[in-house]
Amino acid sequence: MTDTLDRGVAGDPNWNLVPLPADRGGPDLPRLAEAVREFHDLMTGADAPPELVKEMLRQVELFNTELRGHQVPEHEQIVGRIDVPGRAQTLIPVLHIDSKEPDSLGGRVRFGRYYLGRNGAVYGGAIPLLFDSLLGRVSNGGGRNPARTAYLHVDYRSVTPIDADLRFEAHLVREEGRKRFIKGSLHHGDTLCAEAEGLFITLRAGQR
Numbered sequence: 001m002t003d004t005l006d007r008g009v010a011g012d013p014n015w016n017l018v019p020l021p022a023d024r025g026g027p028d029l030p031r032l033a034e035a036v037r038e039f040h041d042l043m044t045g046a047d048a049p050p051e052l053v054k055e056m057l058r059q060v061e062l063f064n065t066e067l068r069g070h071q072v073p074e075h076e077q078i079v080g081r082i083d084v085p086g087r088a089q090t091l092i093p094v095l096h097i098d099s100k101e102p103d104s105l106g107g108r109v110r111f112g113r114y115y116l117g118r119n120g121a122v123y124g125g126a127i128p129l130l131f132d133s134l135l136g137r138v139s140n141g142g143g144r145n146p147a148r149t150a151y152l153h154v155d156y157r158s159v160t161p162i163d164a165d166l167r168f169e170a171h172l173v174r175e176e177g178r179k180r181f182i183k184g185s186l187h188h189g190d191t192l193c194a195e196a197e198g199l200f201i202t203l204r205a206g207q208r
């Protein structure tokens, strides 16, 4: 398991278009997001005894009951807070951004046991999730207007291992009117694991 510091950095590029200020949810939100990620990994990898399963069910149902009383519109939810690694969302692992230019991003990511497909490899469907987020950040970064993913083409070049430090990069290839073509790649050491090309279309007036 990686340590907390290695799970993310504050100031990641946009996950939500309108990020919340840092006080929403209080000071424990970053650790909660991290604990949920670790829970996903440990739960996936466990042969938990029935008594533990029963107790987990009891406690999770308690939280669900509490949370049902705090449901809010999208722009008020605490997931999306700007200062929390990965914006506190747990659909994809935290992207650690090491280099950021107006037209490109580079960094590291680590898929935990939660993302296991088979034989130590990351589930194939998790890779496009990563690329959509990564390429979308490049598309909507650099002061450019928001755009939506029109297509995302992923080539799986080599098995992507779980529990391994991976490197990624993504860059804007060209812009043609409302179209932005972005490419990215994912590497394990010297091995190219996957590469992707996405087309992002900037929104027209009135589109959201």
Ligand SMILES: CC(C)(COP(=O)(O)OP(=O)(O)OC[C@H]1O[C@@H](n2cnc3c(N)ncnc32)[C@H](O)[C@@H]1OP(=O)(O)O)[C@@H](O)C(=O)NCCC(=O)NCCSC(=O)Cc1ccccc1
Residues within 6 Å of the ligand: 136, 146, 147, 148, 149, 150, 151, 178, 179, 199, 201, 204, 208
């Ligand atoms: C908005 C658009 C992508 C494009 O529709 P419109 O605005 O009506 O534009 P129009 O159709 O006129 O196309 C313009 C030009 O582009 C071309 N072209 C278009 N598509 C393709 C293609 N697949 N392949 C190739 N080319 C394609 C098209 O031929 C045309 O080319 P032309 O000028 O003749 O040379 C629409 O299809 C849509 O919403 N799709 C669902 C998107 C979605 O759910 N994504 C999933 C995630 S949501 C997200 O990212 C998060 C988010 C949410 C909110 C904000 C920000 C981020």
